[in-house]
Amino acid sequence: MFENLQEKLQRAFKNLRGQGTITDENIGEALREIRLALLESDVNLNVVKSLIERVRERAIGTQVATALSPTEQVIKIVHDELIEVLGRDNARFKFSSQPPTVILMAGLQGSGKTTTSGKLASWLKKGGHRPMLVSVDVYRPAAREQLAIVAKSVGAQIYTGKVSDEEAGTPLVERLAREAKREATNFGNDVLIVDTAGRLGIDEPLMDEMRKLKALLNPSEILFVADAMTGQDAVNSADAFHRELGLTGVVLTKMDGDARGGAALSIRNVTGAPVKFLGTGEKPDAFEAFHPDRIVSRIMGMGDIATLLERAEEKLDRGKAEEFAKKALTGDGFSLEDFRDQMRQIKKLGSMQSILKMLPSVGPFQGLQQAAEHVDEGQFARVEAMINSMTKKERLNHEIISGSRRRRIAAGSGTSVQEVNQLLKQYAQMRKMFKGLGSGGGKMQRRLMAQMGNMGNMGRFGR
Template sequence: MFENLSDKLQRSFKTLRGQGTITDENVSDALREIRLALLESDVNLEVVKSLMERIREQAMGARVATALSPSEQIVKIVADELTNVLGKDTARFKFASQPPTVILMAGLQGSGKTTTSGKLAQWLKKGGHRPMLVSVDVYRPAAREQLAIVARATGANLYEGKLDPGTTPGTPEVLRLAKEARRDAANFGCDILIVDTAGRLGIDTALMDEMSELKKLLNPSEILFVADAMTGQDAVNSAKAFNDLLAITGAVLTKMDGDARGGAALSIRQVTGAPIKFLGTGEKPDAFEAFHPDRIVSRIMGMGDIATLLERAEEKLDRGKAETFAKKALSGEGFTLEDFREQLRQIKKMGSMKSILKMLPSVGPFAGMAQAAENVDEGQFTRIESIINSMTNKERHNADLINGSRRKRIAAGSGTSVQEVNNLLRQYGQMSKMFKSMGGGGGMKAQQRMMSQMQGKQKFGR
């Protein structure tokens, strides 16, 4: 969702390229473009004003810094100030000294509270915790059933409770459910209780009064405001309203994989003073990550996010299979279509190819990756796997067996064309030759050639 902002900022930096020194005139031209880029990305007006003042002050004070070009100085200043806006350090999660730690999920209806509650439970489970979920939304039809589905999908504990059929849904029923859930969490050894609260289509007195009562009853360690990043400044305004009443401890931005302009992420911290703690990056239960301000700024500035990419690889990829494949491929033993299929499956675990490419820097040897990401056909990987699945075991281990009649059979079995089968076999042949050249005695020379090429592109690709 930061692509538009990133593109606009990159264009504004070009204004300073080729300038020998920083002057009032060229700084003003660059800052005008940066200001416009931020406003078009739906960043809060007051945040933009204060940010521009700090950038201008530092830029004019940086005239004597001759080690960097004017554009490089402005890039560094903008990156530092954006990091300050988002919060320099990754926000820490607060835990109660006496379990269970209570986490109150707040936000408007449709922001994604229920799904986020499940994702948070799964994230906490990875850290060795035993979370329990409870829905105290007694108003919206099927709200509690929705959380039950989410709990099953994530394998989290759930306190269902029973509503009193003779009682009109209201705050007393909400408080009873919350109190019983906290008791059950303690009895069953769950160290965290995640409370999915009711939402409204807008801020109203009844909602805020109920949230205040829940806060008094549960004394939560965390009050997380869940905001739909697609709603832009509406999310910022809602965050401020909740913060004024509840003093939220953090925010979670959902739908970060959408095409929103990114302004909410750059505004909520400044407007509320509360850090952004998590990002929802997709629909799957594991599409959820901690918010790292420096990494987000790196993405915005076109520098990629290698740290998150490596973390994702460490979490998703099978280290044993990767090492076995590397040894086999580089030893010259051969690279089979079976190996090809396994590598495709490993890559798919890390997410879409589009999301992976967008985490690479847009400079040096990776220049153009962002544009390439837009043209990725994710369905192509599914078709390739289908083609390999349609082969016999012997064919996967010996591609030379695949003659014309076999190609027709494989195409029919995979629902593809003979041309697509031919293309796959051609790509496979090229990869096999590459691995053979890297294996044995030619391995070191091949790697040196690759490094020289990358260094050359990095030197002249600026």
């Protein structure tokens, strides 16, 4: 979602190239570009004004350090100021000293509260917690059934209680909440996540119900779930809820969409409530803690290697990775079967496009960022189908794959002989490259970068 802003900021920084010192004149145009980039990304006007003034104040007259160009100096200043806007430290999650810790989920209808409640439960389970979920939304049809399905998908316990038409109304909401807290205590659940009702807009009945739930449950966290796609509307809604309830944090959903990023950059500065989590997709694990420094690194084109490494640590099999590395660096031991297994491992990290976008967009990685726009994710499934259509002997020794075998593999995988030929050619190049890396040398490392840059072509062949 930050690609647009990233591109515009890089263009703004180019205006400073070749300058010996930073002056009011040569930074003026760059700051105008930065201001425009932020406004076009739907960042709050007051936030933009404040940010630009702080950057100007810090930058003008600054003597450029020997190791830095004026461009690099301004990039560093903008980087630091963006982190200040987002909050220098990632907001820690608060747990009660007396379990269960109650988390009250707030937000407007359609923001993704129910799905986010399930994702939060999944995230807490990874940290060794035992969450229980409860829905107190007795108004929206099937809202409580929806949460039950979400809870089952993430393996979390849910409290359903009993609802009858005669009991419908605010007292029922309070009863469900009270009973759920008691059940969480009885079953040894250390966290209770309360999915509340939403409205199409902010109204007094909604706020009154939330105030009563807050008084009844004494929650450690009140998280406002905001749809990042709604931009400044999400910021305004969060501000209204914060004034009434005293939010402890914000969860921004749909961060994998084409939102312009303004909500992420504005919400803390406007409301005072920190962003704590990001929803980055539909799956339960498409949910991550908010790290301001990592978000700013993405915006500045520096990538997000830390998050990528965390994801790899969590999802990849270390033993298989080490075994693959040993085989690959000998060259001869790297078979098509190994290649297929590694593709399956990489798919656990997410789409190839999302992986490439976590790498820096500058320096030797620049080609990878450009390649990300052209990757055809479906092609990886076709590559796996081609390898699956081979016999075990063919996967272990690609040299025996003759013309007739290639035709059989193409027919069995629903692809063309040309695609099979291209797969085998790329595989042979990778074997050669890995074998060269095993013998060391900077030249081979440069060739590795070039080969990685060509990975985007895998998403295009056969078109």
